[in-house]
Amino acid sequence: MVYPTRIIHCGTIRARRGGNLPEDGGLFNHDDGRAILKCVAQDKKPRIFTGGRDMAISMVIIVVLMVAVVLPTGLCSFEPGAPEGGPVVKVDEETFLAMEAQALSYPVVIPAVPEGWTANSARRSAVGQTPAPVVGYLTDDGGYLQLTQTSVPLDEAVSAYDGELRSPAGTVDVAGTTVTHYTSDYRGVRDLWAFETKGATNLISGVATEDAVRQLVDATLNGTPAA
Structure with missing residues (x-):
């Protein structure tokens, strides 16, 4: 009896007719497992780490998130313009x-x-x-x-x-x-x-x-x- 077999490519699994199911009745046989492991080993790092431009964009996103979280707490402030001495704090x-x-x-x-x-x-x-x-x-x-x-x-x-x-x-x-x-x-x-x-x-x-x-x-x- 002929069953569908799987042709495994990194990132996709395609099926074609003409093969037998594994002896244990599973969805993948031994060769399939080795192919999957090979794909995992060859998997590239996320694109965010592949270039200086991507890393710069990531840093900008992190800074924006930090400002969005910390600024409302009042623990920091931002005043545009040339750096100058702020108002003097006076005590009694x-x-x-x-x-x-x-x-x-x-x-x-x-x-x-x-x-x-x-x-x-x-x-x-x-x-x-x-x-x-x-x-x-x-x-x-x-x-x-x-x-x-x-x-x-x-x-x-x-x-x-x-x-x-x-x-x-x-x-x-x-x-x-x-x-x-x-x-x-x-x-x-x-x-x-x-x-x-x-x-x-x-x-x-x-x-x-x-x-x-x-x-x-x-x-x-x-x-x-x-x-």
């Missing part, structure tokens, strides 16, 4: 320091910073195990400094500030107050300026000119009690 450092002062046992002051300076960050940190308020300021010439107020003694406060090793590099006098400048031989460790006021230690760090540091020291010395 007076209210923050007043609230901190109520919870701390040492005097906290609100620095009388120069006109043109902007407080743009405020947070509670710790020096060692002692809570310490930190306020960051943008200077009028584009620098940035942050002031940490703590009750920890000066030498101990410098060591516990961020765990980095620093050594005294000199002192400056600001309105009769000695301010010690600490530096490090290790790359990436920022300079630290430290001075004492009645009942507190003050630490200044950031990226700004020495003149700006002096101004912040003077602003702290002439600041008003937060509580």
Whole structure:
């Protein structure tokens, strides 16, 4: 009895009459199986990976999908035009320091910073195990400094500030107050300026000119009690 047999080509299976079914009654015989495996082995990669143009198109699609998913969450933003500095974020450092002062046992002051300076960050940190308020300021010439107020003694406060090793590099006098400048031989460790006021230690760090540091020291010395 004659049954249809299969002629297998990669990608298609065609039938013609004139052959017998496999002995086990299946749809394909041993030769058919080998032919199918050969087709699979010779199968080419998806076209998306066959050229630089296709890969570029794929990347564009991925980026578009990412933007479509992330943009509505508010975690990123897009502003066309030339890159410029965005609006400065301002914080109410007076209210923050007043609230901190109520919870701390040492005097906290609100620095009388120069006109043109902007407080743009405020947070509670710790020096060692002692809570310490930190306020960051943008200077009028584009620098940035942050002031940490703590009750920890000066030498101990410098060591516990961020765990980095620093050594005294000199002192400056600001309105009769000695301010010690600490530096490090290790790359990436920022300079630290430290001075004492009645009942507190003050630490200044950031990226700004020495003149700006002096101004912040003077602003702290002439600041008003937060509580």
